[in-house]
Amino acid sequence: MSKKIFLYDTTLRDGAQMKGINFSLEDKLGIVDQLDKLGIDYIECGWPSSNPKDEHFFKLIKNVRKNHIKIVAFGSTRHAKNKVEEDINLIKLVESGADAVTIFGKTWDLHATKALQIPLEENLVLIEESVSYLKKNGIKEVFFDAEHFFDGYKDNPEYSLKAIKAAEKGGADVIVLADTNGGTMYYEVGSIIEKLAKELKIPLGIHTHNDTGMALANTIEAVRKGAIQVQGTMNGYGERTGNANLCEIIPNLQFKMGYEGLGNNIKRLTKTSRYISEIANMSHSENMPYVGNGAFAHKSGVHVNAVMKDPRTYEHIDPELIGNRRKVLISDLAGRSNVLFKAEELGIKLDKDSEAVKKAIELVKDYENQGYEFEGADGSFELLLKSAMGTRKYFFDLENFRLIVERNKKDITKSCYRMTSEATIKMVVKDSEKIHIVSEGDGPVNALDAALRKSLIPHYPLIENIRLIDYKVRVLNSKSGTASKVRVLVETMNIKTKEKWGTVGVSENIIEASFEALIDSIEYYLHKK
Numbered sequence: 001m002s003k004k005i006f007l008y009d010t011t012l013r014d015g016a017q018m019k020g021i022n023f024s025l026e027d028k029l030g031i032v033d034q035l036d037k038l039g040i041d042y043i044e045c046g047w048p049s050s051n052p053k054d055e056h057f058f059k060l061i062k063n064v065r066k067n068h069i070k071i072v073a074f075g076s077t078r079h080a081k082n083k084v085e086e087d088i089n090l091i092k093l094v095e096s097g098a099d100a101v102t103i104f105g106k107t108w109d110l111h112a113t114k115a116l117q118i119p120l121e122e123n124l125v126l127i128e129e130s131v132s133y134l135k136k137n138g139i140k141e142v143f144f145d146a147e148h149f150f151d152g153y154k155d156n157p158e159y160s161l162k163a164i165k166a167a168e169k170g171g172a173d174v175i176v177l178a179d180t181n182g183g184t185m186y187y188e189v190g191s192i193i194e195k196l197a198k199e200l201k202i203p204l205g206i207h208t209h210n211d212t213g214m215a216l217a218n219t220i221e222a223v224r225k226g227a228i229q230v231q232g233t234m235n236g237y238g239e240r241t242g243n244a245n246l247c248e249i250i251p252n253l254q255f256k257m258g259y260e261g262l263g264n265n266i267k268r269l270t271k272t273s274r275y276i277s278e279i280a281n282m283s284h285s286e287n288m289p290y291v292g293n294g295a296f297a298h299k300s301g302v303h304v305n306a307v308m309k310d311p312r313t314y315e316h317i318d319p320e321l322i323g324n325r326r327k328v329l330i331s332d333l334a335g336r337s338n339v340l341f342k343a344e345e346l347g348i349k350l351d352k353d354s355e356a357v358k359k360a361i362e363l364v365k366d367y368e369n370q371g372y373e374f375e376g377a378d379g380s381f382e383l384l385l386k387s388a389m390g391t392r393k394y395f396f397d398l399e400n401f402r403l404i405v406e407r408n409k410k411d412i413t414k415s416c417y418r419m420t421s422e423a424t425i426k427m428v429v430k431d432s433e434k435i436h437i438v439s440e441g442d443g444p445v446n447a448l449d450a451a452l453r454k455s456l457i458p459h460y461p462l463i464e465n466i467r468l469i470d471y472k473v474r475v476l477n478s479k480s481g482t483a484s485k486v487r488v489l490v491e492t493m494n495i496k497t498k499e500k501w502g503t504v505g506v507s508e509n510i511i512e513a514s515f516e517a518l519i520d521s522i523e524y525y526l527h528k529k
């Protein structure tokens with residue numbers, strides 16, 4: 001039978017401390033739902049005593065149906081000057097209606113004397129009283145978060161031990177050892193937990209931060225030494241360098257160490273991780289282990305060839321196990337196998353000895369010599385394959401475009417110049433008369449995009465559904481100064497189906513490169529219709 005570790009997520013509390021993250025009420029409800037479906041055991045949802053928003057959230061979440069996940073409220077031990085039964089923080093924790101409560105307390109003597117400014121003995125009393133108050137008032141599970149535990153233990157092991165023993169005496173269900181400053185090495189975690197095991201009966205949990213890049217190693221080492229609860233955040237979000245990343249911890253526990261983990265639900269991990277990055281409005285890290293878009297991406301021809309024969313040659317696990325996918329990057333190393341693999345991935349069947357494949361390889365090499373790169377530009381690559389196969393269709397015939405960029409007088413209120421851009425396009429669509437459209441935009445590319453849409457929507461109304469969502473420019477041969485070539489990468493999304501595709505354009509003229517990528521984006525979409 002596989003071993004059980006309790007998975008505890010703190011994305012909504014510690015994760016939300018990250019610069020740039022701000023979860024709305026709806027965001028939080030969505031995240032709880034996704035993590036419940038994933039099979040996470042506990043989710044910490046905030047401090048009911050710290051702000052009315054969190055308090056309101058606990059009221060709402062109480063009535064939401066959940067399959068498995070337990071809602072945890074977070075707070076601190078009582079204030080030194082309060083009687084335990086009069087401490088508003090503890091009262092709000094009880095009233096939150098949460099399934100479990102985590103309270104943090106000082107276990108480093110330095111913090112008790114410097115931060116709380118109370119005698120060391122008094123700190124022990126308030127830990128014990130606070131835990132026992134929560135237990136007596138009906139909280140089924142109380143976790144004691146031993147703040148700065150490892151730093152405290154290194155400084156004064158006797159006192160730190162006394163502090164967690166006070167929590168044990170108060171009736172805590174798990175003592176969570178926190179590496180709050182993230183400065184502890186994994187071997188220190190290991191040896192400290194070994195010593196604790198001799199002193200304590202109560203189960204241990206682990207909560208680490210990634211300030212030395214050790215958050216994952218520290219968590220794994222704690223589990224190896226017997227910790228049964230692991231705390232972390234999705235995608236490793238958190239203050240400074242972040243918290244331990246559950247998207248790394250869980251598959252390691254499950255695939256490498258034989259723990260139960262999420263069982264079959266682990267197939268949802270990749271999409272949950274990406275869902276949360278969308279909600280957090282953070283770009284999803286390409287090279288994140290297991291769930292990153294590039295975690296199973298192969299580029300060199302030799303690797304691709306080997307992976308096609310047997311994926312174990314360059315993959316430590318099957319990407320499908322965590323719901324990720326193998327990817328083959330089309331690069332200047334592109335050989336036959338890359339092209340074939342990529343075609344298959346795009347759902348295009350090609351015979352490996354066909355003329356179309358030969359032609360496609362020639363085209364890839366030719367384009368790449370000019371500075372094109374098809375990584376991130378699947379849309380343009382598919383159009384290239386269609387050209388090679390002779391199945392590419394042309395939906396409109398562009399006669400010309402003209403662009404005017406105008407700098408107007410300084411806007412006194414904004415202390416900057418007012419810029420306007422206007423694009424004019426002439427084209428023939430289907431059997432129409434020549435179309436002649438003028439459109440304005442926030443910038444030249446925006447004006448061009450607007451003019452293209454205005455020209456095409458009457459003939460292809462589905463174009464209404466697509467939006468340009470990302471635009472990147474890279475300068476290719478920077479030695480030539482302003483005459484350098486640029487590569488533009490455009491990402492487009494179908495707002496109905498959420499399908500995304502990338503297209504590419506290269507030119508010495510940034511407008512031309514952008515226009516090319518825009519045209520590819522629309523043509524790719526029209527081919528699909």
Ligand SMILES: [Zn+2]
Nearest residue numbers: 014180207209
């Ligand atoms: Zn923390």
